[in-house]
Amino acid sequence: MSAAPVIRIVAALIADERGHVLLVRKRGTDAFMQPGGKYEPGENAREALVRELSEELGITASTSDLDYLGYFEADAANEAGHVVEAEVFRLALTGAMTPTGGLVPLAEIDELIWHDIANPGDVIVAPLSVDRIFPLL
Numbered sequence: 001m002s003a004a005p006v007i008r009i010v011a012a013l014i015a016d017e018r019g020h021v022l023l024v025r026k027r028g029t030d031a032f033m034q035p036g037g038k039y040e041p042g043e044n045a046r047e048a049l050v051r052e053l054s055e056e057l058g059i060t061a062s063t064s065d066l067d068y069l070g071y072f073e074a075d076a077a078n079e080a081g082h083v084v085e086a087e088v089f090r091l092a093l094t095g096a097m098t099p100t101g102g103l104v105p106l107a108e109i110d111e112l113i114w115h116d117i118a119n120p121g122d123v124i125v126a127p128l129s130v131d132r133i134f135p136l137l
Helices: 045-057 127-136
Strands: 006-013 021-026 036-038 066-075 083-091 109-115
Touching (some): 006 127, 021 127, 036 045, 045 083, 045 109, 083 127
Parallel strands (some): 006 083
Antiparallel strands (some): 021 109, 066 083
16 A cells, blocks of 8 residues: 555446447546545445446446446545555446436536547546556456
């Protein structure tokens, strides 16, 4: 464990039928990352992720929809000198979980993309996603 300040989060690995991964970019930042976010007091990891997915993307999921993938650490993408500690879950997204018309960026999310990790192009992606989560696919 690093001596750097720690940011504790939850994150979702959501892939489509092509194997592209859903990534979001928060307002005022350059790096795309897995959907998710910080805990609120009293929440466990599953509860926090269900809330974050609803707030950020309008996804209606339950805690039982989440498949635990593990605990991962990486340098924070948007907070220099910080480390991210993440509990990561896979979510198989169904049409019933999304608003009519598909996913839309809400709250602090400026943009969402379906990222092709085999052909990443020039998209800036958070170290947690590239180094820890993408290898799970």
